Structure formats: C-alpha cells, structure tokens
Amino acid sequence: GSERISSGIDAAAERYSADVQWLADDVRQGRGLGSEGLARAGLWMETQFESIGLEPAGDDGGYRHVFGVPIADPSNPHAQKGFVYAFNVIGRIRGNGELEGVVLIGAHYDHLGFGGEGSLEPDSRAIHNGADDNASGAAALLEAARQIQLRRGQLKRDVVFMAFSAEERGLVGASNIVRRPPGELDMESAIAMLNMDMVGRLRDEKLSVLGGDSAEEWDDLVDPLCDRYGFECAIGGDGFGSSDQAAFFAADIPVLHFFTGTHAEYHKPSDDADLINSEGGARVAWLVSDVAGTIANRDGVLTLVKTSDGPQRRMALKARLGTIPDYAGPADGSPGLLLSDVRPDSPAAAAGLQRGDIVVQIGDLEIASVQDYMVVLSEANPGDTAPVTVIRDGERVELEVTFGAPR
Structure with missing residues (x-):
C-alpha cells in the first residue's frame, strides 16, 4: 500500500538522483553518437544491469546489441566507411514460464553530445547533458528493474529491459531490435512495450501516458496504478510519436510512452541534472514496474488498436495535419x-x-x-x-x- 511507497521512495529517489547525475555529468560529453562518453555510458548501463541481477539478453551471450549508424561525414576519422557503431544494452528477468510471451521495458541513454543538428541552440558548441532527455528515463529503467527483480518470484512472464542508443538519430537502436532481435528475443512474443523518455520533470503530479489508445485495455490497467502512485495521468494517443515506442508499435506491439512533459530546456545545454525531480522520476519507475508486473501476470494478451480511433476518438476524422x-x-x-x-x-x-x-x-x-x-x-x-x-x-x-x- 501507500506505506511501502512512501517509505521506499526516498531511498529510490536517492538512487535515481545518483544515476541521473552520473549519466548527465559533463564528463560524459553529452553522450553523443560515436563519442567516448556514450560508449562509457553504455558500459556503465551494462555493469548496472549485471549488479541488479539481470540476465544478459544481447548478442553472443552478452548484454550488448551492436548496430551501425550511417553518418553524414565520412571524413570523420573514427568512422569506418561512413558508419559509426553503437550498441543497445539488453537484460532479462525470467518469470516462472506459466504464461507465454514477454513484456518489454525501454529507455534511450544517448543524447546530442555537443549539440549540432537536433539542438535547439544549434550555434552553441556546448555539452548537452540531456538530464531529462534521457538520463531520466535510463535511471528509471534501472529503478524499474530493481523493483521487478525484488518480486521476480511472482512473475509469470519474462520481462526484458532495453537501454537504446542512437534514439536522437531517429530511433535507430530501437528499430534495430525490432528488425533483428538479439538472443532469444522475438517480436512475435512481445505482448507490450513500455517506454520512458523524459520522465524527470514531474510538475503538479501530471504524467502523460502516450500510446494509451494502442490497446483496448490500457486505460483500465493503468488508471488505478496512476492513482496508487498519486499521479494525475493523461492516458491517450496512438503508439506513434517521437520516441522509441514508435518502432515497436509499427511492429504491431501495444505500447505506452511515459512522459512528464516538455520544458524550455529541451534539447539545449541547460537540460541539467539539478532541474530533475528525482522523487517524481523514481515514482514513475515504480509505476512502470507495476504496469509491467500486472501485464506479466495477467492471463491473455492485450488487444492491439492500430488506428487512432481509440475510445477517446469516436468521431471520424476527415482531415489531418500531422x-x-x-x-x-x-x-x-x-x-x-x-x-x-x-x-x-x-x-x-x-x-x-x-x-x-x-x-x-x-x-x-x-x-x-x-x-x-x-x-x-x-x-x-x-x-x-x-x-x-x-x-x-x-x-x-x-x-x-x-x-x-x-x-
């Protein structure tokens, strides 16, 4: 009940804050594609997965799922034939196998490095730390993994945790998982994908749960859990949108994207760790762990809704703006x-x-x-x-x- 939440959330907020600060430290150089900072962040995510007790679920028995990203500047000395390599980090908590299927939870850990294309201050060559985008989601991924690991004895399905790279280049890491799933993962068995992107700036308890129209059951499953954790959730929207869940929704998997909203520091050097609401981010992680646990333990799969005619939108839309x-x-x-x-x-x-x-x-x-x-x-x-x-x-x-x- 709420006692467990209030007593445990303070410690969770401290863990969360420390993780965000590590990822969004200037030493990480903004975790830009092809940088040493991003490679070190990926290695750090691996060591966190290992210490939490996640089983490696990447390629070749490890946590990594490596892919190439074409880059525009072949003169870059670090690139081979105009490619730069990046990797997703993937781990698994095994359920008892009573139910078929697997639940996916993900968050990207890359950001914009020193800015450039994608920055909203394109002329400033400054470290973009991406504390909310998306150290906040990567830290929440780790906290959700800790919570599910504590309750793994009750899990009936496996839960797979994915830290994506190259999201800022167009969901490249997530798309590579969908196209060539690593290890024993296969998209046919994925019954839902939960994404956390920008969950670090909770204000007035308002949490967007985008993709809420991607399965008929989402409202009924998520709403009571939002109440349990004191969130005012706005649940709705199709499964597309500008983050990693879109790659999974395109593969006919019901998705949710948890999001605490935009702000003036988005994609600017000022998106720093001191602005993060760590208590809010940790609470989002606990909510997501409960949503994942609920899906992992309920009989049956979710009912995919492919179009944007979810329950909120009975009227026929004759026109579109995009x-x-x-x-x-x-x-x-x-x-x-x-x-x-x-x-x-x-x-x-x-x-x-x-x-x-x-x-x-x-x-x-x-x-x-x-x-x-x-x-x-x-x-x-x-x-x-x-x-x-x-x-x-x-x-x-x-x-x-x-x-x-x-x-």
Whole structure:
C-alpha cells in the first residue's frame, strides 16, 4: 500500500538522483553518437544491469546489441566507411514460464553530445547533458528493474529491459531490435512495450501516458496504478510519436510512452541534472514496474488498436495535419493544444508549426483542448486552408495550414 511507497521512495529517489547525475555529468560529453562518453555510458548501463541481477539478453551471450549508424561525414576519422557503431544494452528477468510471451521495458541513454543538428541552440558548441532527455528515463529503467527483480518470484512472464542508443538519430537502436532481435528475443512474443523518455520533470503530479489508445485495455490497467502512485495521468494517443515506442508499435506491439512533459530546456545545454525531480522520476519507475508486473501476470494478451480511433476518438476524422499533441496540455494550465512534436513532411510541418507551439485558434474555432482540435479535424476537408494562431515563446504567431487527407 501507500506505506511501502512512501517509505521506499526516498531511498529510490536517492538512487535515481545518483544515476541521473552520473549519466548527465559533463564528463560524459553529452553522450553523443560515436563519442567516448556514450560508449562509457553504455558500459556503465551494462555493469548496472549485471549488479541488479539481470540476465544478459544481447548478442553472443552478452548484454550488448551492436548496430551501425550511417553518418553524414565520412571524413570523420573514427568512422569506418561512413558508419559509426553503437550498441543497445539488453537484460532479462525470467518469470516462472506459466504464461507465454514477454513484456518489454525501454529507455534511450544517448543524447546530442555537443549539440549540432537536433539542438535547439544549434550555434552553441556546448555539452548537452540531456538530464531529462534521457538520463531520466535510463535511471528509471534501472529503478524499474530493481523493483521487478525484488518480486521476480511472482512473475509469470519474462520481462526484458532495453537501454537504446542512437534514439536522437531517429530511433535507430530501437528499430534495430525490432528488425533483428538479439538472443532469444522475438517480436512475435512481445505482448507490450513500455517506454520512458523524459520522465524527470514531474510538475503538479501530471504524467502523460502516450500510446494509451494502442490497446483496448490500457486505460483500465493503468488508471488505478496512476492513482496508487498519486499521479494525475493523461492516458491517450496512438503508439506513434517521437520516441522509441514508435518502432515497436509499427511492429504491431501495444505500447505506452511515459512522459512528464516538455520544458524550455529541451534539447539545449541547460537540460541539467539539478532541474530533475528525482522523487517524481523514481515514482514513475515504480509505476512502470507495476504496469509491467500486472501485464506479466495477467492471463491473455492485450488487444492491439492500430488506428487512432481509440475510445477517446469516436468521431471520424476527415482531415489531418500531422501534429503530435502533448496530452498533458500547456505547462501553466492555460487553454490550448500543446504540440509535443510535428511529423516531418506533414501539412503541419509545411505550415511552419513546431514542437512546443500552443495552438489556440484554427479558423473561427478557439482551440482550448485536444477535443476542440478533433472537432476541427472532423469538420475540415483535405485541401481546405485555414488560418492558425499559435503561441510560441509567449508571442502570438499567425500561420496558414492546408489540411491533408487522413492516413
């Protein structure tokens, strides 16, 4: 009950804080692809997996799952033929085998190094420590593993833990696991994938659980656990989105992405460990360990929902813009549709909409919430144009969108 939570969470928060600080230390040089800092972070994740007691589940009996990433600059002396190598770190806790299937939990441990492409301060050559993105998720992965390891005697299915690399280059590590699963892992047996990306900035107990529409059962499974841990969860959205779960959802696996929301330091050198809410991050890890344990021990599999017509969205959407809403809404609680991302090559991208924009009006309709936005998409036709007002860095910006056809 809540006594176990309150008594244990302080120690968990201390472990969590120490792990975030290690990963997001300047010594790690921002954990950029091809850097010594990233390689050392991967080695450190391996040693953590081992000390927690996870069984190696990578290639050749080890924890590592190595893959190549094509890079744009073949003159890089560290690259072989325009490739740089990276590795995922994968471990397993065995259940008692009573139930078929495996539950996957993941978080990426790479970041942007010294910035460059992907940085929102592209001109600054400074270490981007990526404390929230995603030392916070990697630390939560370790804490979730500790909690599940404590209860492994009750597990009926295996749980596999995956620390992804090269997420910032386009989900490359996760995609490689889906394409060529290491060891005895196979995607057919994966019944769910839980992703933690940016879980370190909990404010007002608000937690986004994206991908909540990817299985019919998610709401009923996750909601009571959110209550148990004192979160105000917004559960919804399809399984796509801009983090590693998208690779698994594309392989027809129900997914969730736990996310404490965007902030001004996103993809900037200022995303540092001193801004992390360690108690919140540890509590997210405990929640995820409980969600994983619940799925590992319940009979039957989850019912995949492939389209975006989950329970929240009964209305037929006639048009599309290609935005990815942040279901938690603007951080200050003001009305509007906060964009957690904009899909590339989408009508929204063509109109100049950006991650972090708050959409407040489309055409004649004021947009106070995701629901208002759905109304617009259910009434507009492909090819229609409409003026859009967004708030960007506190200023109102006027744009014009041309609606596309729904996917």
